[in-house]
Amino acid sequence: MTKREKEWAKHCAETDPHMFYNSQTWLNKRAEVLALDKYECQTCRNKYHRFRPATTVHHVNHLKARPELALETWYHDPATHEEKRNLISLCHDCHEEAHGWRKKEQGEPLTEERWD
Secondary structure (H helix, E strand, O other): OOHHHHHHHHHHHHHOHHHHHOOHHHHHHHHHHHHHOOOEOHHHHHHHOOOOEOOEEEEOOOOOOOHHHOOOOEEEEOOOOEEEEOEEEEOHHHHHHHHOOOOOOOOOOOOOOOOO
16 A cells, blocks of 8 residues: 555545545455455355355454555554455455444444445
């Protein structure tokens, strides 16, 4: 990620995350990650050993918390000194579960990433 992209991502995280998620830069990165994961939900594949189509790309290090990693597929984990995935493909249900957006008794997700 360039310095300019990092500054832009930080600005978006602080002011308007919707602008980030609708940008061509993010849409290109999103397409790249989905292709890398063969459009399969990585949680379902690894946890349940089944195929579910991925519909979204999740930031392991959330945009607001780590905007400098917003467009990075991998990151260095200082605790384990390993390279880990920062962007992973998930199905809708696993993405909502990862954020805790939907409780079973609620119908509508509570998300900044909603693309109206």
